[in-house]
Amino acid sequence: MSDSATIQKQSIETSNAIVDRAGVNPFRDALVDAGLLIPTGVQGLFGRSGQFERVVDGLDALITRLGADQNAEVLRFPPAMSRTEFERSEYLKGFPQLAGTVHSFCGGEHEQQRVLQCLERGEDWTEHQKPTYVVLTPAACYPVYPVIAQRGHLPEEGRIVDAFSYCFRHEPSLDPTRMQLFRMREYIRLGTAEQIQAFRSEWIERGTRMIDMLELPNSIDLANDPFFGRGGKIVARSQREQNLKFELLIPIESEDRLTACLSFNYHMDHFGLLWGIKTQDGGVAHTGCVGFGLERLTLGLFRHHGFDIEKWPQKVRDALWGNA
Amino acid sequence: MSDSATIQKQSIETSNAIVDRAGVNPFRDALVDAGLLIPTGVQGLFGRSGQFERVVDGLDALITRLGADQNAEVLRFPPAMSRTEFERSEYLKGFPQLAGTVHSFCGGEHEQQRVLQCLERGEDWTEHQKPTYVVLTPAACYPVYPVIAQRGHLPEEGRIVDAFSYCFRHEPSLDPTRMQLFRMREYIRLGTAEQIQAFRSEWIERGTRMIDMLELPNSIDLANDPFFGRGGKIVARSQREQNLKFELLIPIESEDRLTACLSFNYHMDHFGLLWGIKTQDGGVAHTGCVGFGLERLTLGLFRHHGFDIEKWPQKVRDALWGNA
Numbered sequence A, B: 001m002s003d004s005a006t007i008q009k010q011s012i013e014t015s016n017a018i019v020d021r022a023g024v025n026p027f028r029d030a031l032v033d034a035g036l037l038i039p040t041g042v043q044g045l046f047g048r049s050g051q052f053e054r055v056v057d058g059l060d061a062l063i064t065r066l067g068a069d070q071n072a073e074v075l076r077f078p079p080a081m082s083r084t085e086f087e088r089s090e091y092l093k094g095f096p097q098l099a100g101t102v103h104s105f106c107g108g109e110h111e112q113q114r115v116l117q118c119l120e121r122g123e124d125w126t127e128h129q130k131p132t133y134v135v136l137t138p139a140a141c142y143p144v145y146p147v148i149a150q151r152g153h154l155p156e157e158g159r160i161v162d163a164f165s166y167c168f169r170h171e172p173s174l175d176p177t178r179m180q181l182f183r184m185r186e187y188i189r190l191g192t193a194e195q196i197q198a199f200r201s202e203w204i205e206r207g208t209r210m211i212d213m214l215e216l217p218n219s220i221d222l223a224n225d226p227f228f229g230r231g232g233k234i235v236a237r238s239q240r241e242q243n244l245k246f247e248l249l250i251p252i253e254s255e256d257r258l259t260a261c262l263s264f265n266y267h268m269d270h271f272g273l274l275w276g277i278k279t280q281d282g283g284v285a286h287t288g289c290v291g292f293g294l295e296r297l298t299l300g301l302f303r304h305h306g307f308d309i310e311k312w313p314q315k316v317r318d319a320l321w322g323n324a
Helices: A004-018 A026-033 A050-066 A083-088 A109-121 A144-149 A193-213 A229-241 A270-275 A294-305 A314-321 B004-018 B026-033 B050-066 B083-088 B109-121 B144-149 B193-213 B229-241 B270-275 B294-305 B314-321
Strands: A037-039 A046-049 A073-076 A080-082 A101-105 A129-136 A159-168 A181-191 A219-222 A245-254 A257-268 A286-293 B037-039 B046-049 B073-076 B080-082 B101-105 B129-136 B159-168 B181-191 B219-222 B245-254 B257-268 B286-293
Touching: A026 A037, A026 A245, A026 A294, A046 A050, A050 A181, A050 A193, A050 A294, A050 A314, A050 B073, A073 B050, A080 A083, A083 A129, A083 A144, A101 A109, A101 B129, A109 B229, A129 B101, A144 A159, A144 A270, A181 A193, A181 A294, A193 A245, A193 A257, A193 A286, A193 A314, A229 B109, A245 A294, A257 A270, A257 A294, A270 A286, A286 A294, B026 B037, B026 B245, B026 B294, B046 B050, B050 B181, B050 B193, B050 B294, B050 B314, B080 B083, B083 B129, B083 B144, B101 B109, B144 B159, B144 B270, B181 B193, B181 B294, B193 B245, B193 B257, B193 B286, B193 B314, B245 B294, B257 B270, B257 B294, B270 B286, B286 B294
Parallel strands: A073 A159, B073 B159
Antiparallel strands: A037 A046, A046 B073, A073 B046, A080 A129, A101 A129, A101 B101, A159 A181, A181 A286, A219 A245, A245 A257, A257 A286, B037 B046, B080 B129, B101 B129, B159 B181, B181 B286, B219 B245, B245 B257, B257 B286
């Protein structure tokens, strides 16, 4: 899930409403004061309180119930993926600045002494950190495609996969709706173009119904990913012209600023071609996904219903935690 | 949680029982064939099936019930922590080879072109990846200490924190009980030496009861962490001599090989000194923790009760998922 619509809307306002003065973000400060988010000293990296997690768990369960008829295969991956598959994904063409590669110390005892000396002197100690075969997951669906590709042709009805993962994006920010590490739940559809488009229409409707149940103001808008660089602007325009990405937007930080909380994506044959995913008749599979940003939805609920969960509207509480 | 006892036991056998022939691990292969683990092409990095996750969730809930009387504060962190706090932790003194630092692309469009060219040619493209302020979490308790330190002196009764996180250790292995990314649940005790030791004794007893409920063979043993290098051997010996680390061991890969699944740690004033955590009377706080390796426990259950959850003993199923 990405949020270029948000970025575009943000860029207009960066200098006033959102950041009152250097280093201060009122909504973030209020969340921290209430103990819902715990600062770590790194922008966009927070601990979460038990209350925050209760909301995340409730959202996760609600999404499971909304998708119960999808007969989705549950696949869960750690927050990292194979570097080889990451390289194949072409993520580095679109978003090199957001990716996080994992590096490890590969020296011996002599080099360790050097590391410890550098640390003591406050110097850069990372010289002996070398790239591993692991890259942080940029979106919950990325580890799924190579796994499905390995199983051979899709069945006639295609496949639906249910994924969930912490994801990493290197965009340090004071804005609590723009975390470096956040959780994304996804349903991923693989099949024919018609299957993907029907899936996406269905989930735009369901996603809207879900957010209505949570009594949050929302709107659907056409969007594009924040592709890197000047060339990226052309790709982004093309993505919009082809209606490939829709987002469900909720005002969170302020009333006049919208944050993408769900995204509804149609990748056409992009991932099918990259990983050689085939439909039953041997054609290149199309793919799409609906992504739920769990931190953003949680923040939206705290913004609109207050910091005390016990005082949330009963209908919202029922949607999250059932009537029991 | 670490597992030097296992390492010592393993080292004797590495050439025969565990790895039948190069690149093959029978237990791993059986788990993959059953669809419980999904290979990613990277050693120690697996996807998990819905059934696998059901067991993890059951264990997590069981640990919550076992610790209900602890009045622990729930703190949840993403799978990464502040690099500054990580550096302070002295992890690089003990385990430089296991840590994972997160690096990101910091170039412009020209450098991105170079990255894409390298990728196309199959050359190393990571030259422009620079260390971020984020390091993967090595154990679930690490992000907790700086947060507690910032709150000032501990109350008289000390504190207990409930933590849970994906953790990273760079030790690629064919052995499925030695994953690079795995989940650790912990209760962390901060207070006086007496409080920590009482907590640890209590949890050695509770942990044993928990594993008995799960009908898994187990034993408690004195252990030490796998500290790096020749100097590390001295530190490890001292850790054993001071009885700082106990582990609950379960045979998983084979009957004569034991894997540490729970660990019971007494850090003395190590973390208290590093972060300046103080008891109510101003003394340096002692700390300790009990850690539960959720992937290892799950693998132990599959090993001893079979791959079909529906056929597990009713008592075990009740312990994991309640009588309802």
